[in-house]
Amino acid sequence: MxxxxxxxxxxxxxxxxxxxxxxxxxxxxxxxxxxxxxxxxxxxxxxxxxxxxxxxxPADHWCQLPMENVTDKESVTNLLPRDLRGGVLTYSKCTMFNANYSSTDYQSIMESANNKSSTKNAQASCRYGYEYDHSVYENTIVTEFDLVCxxxxxxxxxxxxxxxxxxxxxxxxxxxxxxxxxxxxxxxxxxxxxxxxxxxxxxxxxxxxxxxxxxxxxxxxxxxxxxxxxxxxxxxxxxxxxxxxxxxxxxxxxxxxxxxxxxxxxxxxxxxxxxxxxxxxxxxxxxxxxxxxxxxxxxxxxxxxxxxxxxxxxxxxxxxxxxxxxxxxxxxxxxxxxxxxxxxxxxxxxxxxxxxxxxxxxxxxxxxxxxxxxxxxxxxxxxxxxxxxxxxxxxxxxxxxxxxxxxxxxxxxxxxxxxxxxxxxxxxxxxxxxxxxxxxxxxxxxxxxxxxxxxxxxxxxxxxxxxxxxxxxxxxxxxxxxxxxxxxxxxxxxxxxxxxxxxxxxxxxxxxxxxxxxxxxxxxxxxxxxxxxxxxxxxxxxxxxxxxxxxxFRFYVPKPKRTSERHQAVVASEHVELTNGFS
Structure with a gap:
C-alpha cells in the first residue's frame, strides 16, 4: 500500500x-x-x-398641522419655524411653534415664522406627527413608524x-x-x-x-x-x-x-x-x-x-x-x-x-x-x-x-x-x-x-x-x-x-x-x-x-500542477507498478 x-x-x-x-x-x-x-x-x-x-x-418631511383648510406643503411649511440647512434659511423639519394651531390667528403664526429672532423656547417637537414627500416612495418603515428627527x-x-x-x-x-x-x-x-x-x-x-x-x-x-x-x-x-x-x-x-x-x-x-x-x-x-x-x-x-x-x-x-x-x-x-x-x-x-x-x-x-x-x-x-x-x-x-x-x-x-x-x-x-x-x-x-x-x-x-x-x-x-x-x-x-x-x-x-x-x-x-x-x-x-x-513583496503565479499530457505520462510511466499494486 x-x-x-x-x-x-x-x-x-x-x-x-x-x-x-x-x-x-x-x-x-x-x-x-x-x-x-x-x-x-x-x-x-x-x-x-x-x-x-x-x-x-424620504427626501423631505415636515410637521403635520391640525389645520383643515391648510393642507398643501407650501402653506403648511410657511407656518413652521426656520432652520439654517446647507447655508439656506428654510422651514424646520422637526419642530413647530409651541402654539395651538387650531385656534391661534394664522397671521400671528406667520409673523413668528418670519421673525428671525424667534427663540427655541417658542418651538416644540411635531406633536401631531409628520408629513412626508411621497414623490419617490409610497411608504416605508420610516414613514409608517415615524422614524425621523x-x-x-x-x-x-x-x-x-x-x-x-x-x-x-x-x-x-x-x-x-x-x-x-x-x-x-x-x-x-x-x-x-x-x-x-x-x-x-x-x-x-x-x-x-x-x-x-x-x-x-x-x-x-x-x-x-x-x-x-x-x-x-x-x-x-x-x-x-x-x-x-x-x-x-x-x-x-x-x-x-x-x-x-x-x-x-x-x-x-x-x-x-x-x-x-x-x-x-x-x-x-x-x-x-x-x-x-x-x-x-x-x-x-x-x-x-x-x-x-x-x-x-x-x-x-x-x-x-x-x-x-x-x-x-x-x-x-x-x-x-x-x-x-x-x-x-x-x-x-x-x-x-x-x-x-x-x-x-x-x-x-x-x-x-x-x-x-x-x-x-x-x-x-x-x-x-x-x-x-x-x-x-x-x-x-x-x-x-x-x-x-x-x-x-x-x-x-x-x-x-x-x-x-x-x-x-x-x-x-x-x-x-x-x-x-x-x-x-x-x-x-x-x-x-x-x-x-x-x-x-x-x-x-x-x-x-x-x-x-x-x-x-x-x-x-x-x-x-x-x-x-x-x-x-x-x-x-x-x-x-x-x-x-x-x-x-x-x-x-x-x-x-x-x-x-x-x-x-x-x-x-x-x-x-x-x-x-x-x-x-x-x-x-x-x-x-x-x-x-x-x-x-514578491508576486508570482505558480504553474498549473497538472495538464492532461503530464497526467497521461504519469499514468503510463507507473503502469507496471499500478498493475502489481493490486495483485
Missing amino acids: TAFGKKSNYGIVDFDDILEEVGSFGKYQKLLIFLVFLPALLPDGVLVLNAVFMAAT DKSLYAAASFTYFTLGGLFGPLFWGLLADRFGRRFGFFACVSFQSVFSIATPFAPNYVWYCVFRFCVGMTTSASYSLPMLMCVEISGPRARALIAVLCSTAYTCGVLLLGLLAYFVRSWRELGMYSSIPLAVIFVILYFFFPESPRWLLAHGRYDQLEVYLREVAKVNGKKLDAELDTNLSVVLQKITPEESTKNHTILDLFKFPNMRKKTAILVFVNFCNKGVFMGLNYYAPGFGMNPHLNFFLASVIELPPYLFAEFICDRIGRRMSLFLGMLLGSLVGLITAAVPGGSFTLILSLSLVAKFCITFTYLVGELMEDEIFPTVIRGEGHSITSAVSSLAGCVTPFVVQLGHSYLILPLVVYGCCCFSAAFIALFLPETANEDLPQTLEDGERFGKDMGCKDI
Whole structure:
C-alpha cells in the first residue's frame, strides 16, 4: 500500500486527481452550476438589500398641522419655524411653534415664522406627527413608524440589527454544513430564511420588523457561501476563478432584479412580499436537484455514496474510467483520505497551528474591510440625490465589469497581486474625495462608483482565496468565522453612511482608509492560484508555511500542477507498478 502524500495508484495523490479522471469541469459540473447553484444565489442579493428601499428615508418631511383648510406643503411649511440647512434659511423639519394651531390667528403664526429672532423656547417637537414627500416612495418603515428627527437613527439601526444576525448565524450554519453535509446545511439555512423573510412585511411595528430582519441576517452569508462552496468543491483547480466570477455575477443579477422590482413597487410591505415569497418557491424546486459535496463525502468516509457520485459524473462528462481503477475505486478513495479527515472539527482548530492561525486572522480582516466597504457603498449611493433608484442601479451594474476580467486577472497576475492592487486603487479613490467640494454630487457619485468597482473585484478575490486556503474538513466553518466577524463591519456601516448626511464625502474617506490597511495586510497571504485545495488541517498548515519576508513583496503565479499530457505520462510511466499494486 502506498503511503498518503506519495504517488498512489494511477498517479492519484488527492481528490483533484480523481476529478481529472472523471472530468474536473465538464458537462456535469456546468449543468449543476448553471441550473442549480447559480439560481440558488439569486435570492441572496435580493434579501440583503431589499431593506435599502423598505427602510428608506424620504427626501423631505415636515410637521403635520391640525389645520383643515391648510393642507398643501407650501402653506403648511410657511407656518413652521426656520432652520439654517446647507447655508439656506428654510422651514424646520422637526419642530413647530409651541402654539395651538387650531385656534391661534394664522397671521400671528406667520409673523413668528418670519421673525428671525424667534427663540427655541417658542418651538416644540411635531406633536401631531409628520408629513412626508411621497414623490419617490409610497411608504416605508420610516414613514409608517415615524422614524425621523429624534428617531432618525432608528432606520440605520435596523440595518445594524440585520448584520448583527450575521454574527451568530454563520457559525451555526457552518457547523451544520461541516457536520451533516453541505446540502443539509444549505436547506436548513434557506428554510429558516424563507420563514422570516416572508414574515417581515407583516411586521406590526418597528420592533418586530427588526426581529424579523435579524433572523434573515442570520442566514444571508451562509446562503451565499454554501452554493459557492459547492461550485468549488465539485470542480478542479483551474475552474475556481471562473466559478468565483459566476457566483458573484449571479448575486449581482439578483440585486439588479431587486432594483427593477423596487422601481415598480414603492410600498415597503408589498416589496417585502414580492421579494420573498417567489424566492422561497425557487428553493423548493432546487431541493430535488441539489447534490452533496463530493469532498465532504470523502472527508467523512462516505465512500459508497462518493463512488455513485463519481461514476455519474464520469458518465455525464463522457469519461470512461480505467477498468482497474473502476474496480478498485473505493480502495483508491480510502488511500487518499488520511485518518485525520474523518474526525470532527471546530472553529478552534483554525487557531491551533501558527500558520493556519495567521492566515485565518488575515482573511478575517480582509473580509471585514471588503464587506464593510461593499455594503457601505450599497447603502451610500441611494442615500443622496433625488433619484435613489437610478443611483442604486448604477451602484449595482458597476459590479458587472470587474467580473468580466476578474478570471483573466486572477489567473495571470495571481490572487495576491489582484487583491493588493484592487484594495490600493479603491483606497486612493476614497481618499481623493476629501479634496472634492461638498456640492459636487455628480463627481462624488462617480468616485463612489469607481470605489465600488474596485471593492467588488477585491471582494470576489477575497472569497476565492478563502475557498483556496481553508482546508476541506473545516472550510464551511472557516467561511463562518470570516462572515461572523465581518458582520461587525456591517453593524457599523449604516452609521458611517449616516455621517454623509452631515458631511457627504466622510463615508468615502473612512472606506478609503479601510482599503489602504487591508491592501498591505493581504500581502502576508500565500499565492493560491493553480494550487490544490488543502484537504486536512495538516495540508492547511503546510500551505504557505515557508513564506519568508522576501516573499511578501514578491508576486508570482505558480504553474498549473497538472495538464492532461503530464497526467497521461504519469499514468503510463507507473503502469507496471499500478498493475502489481493490486495483485
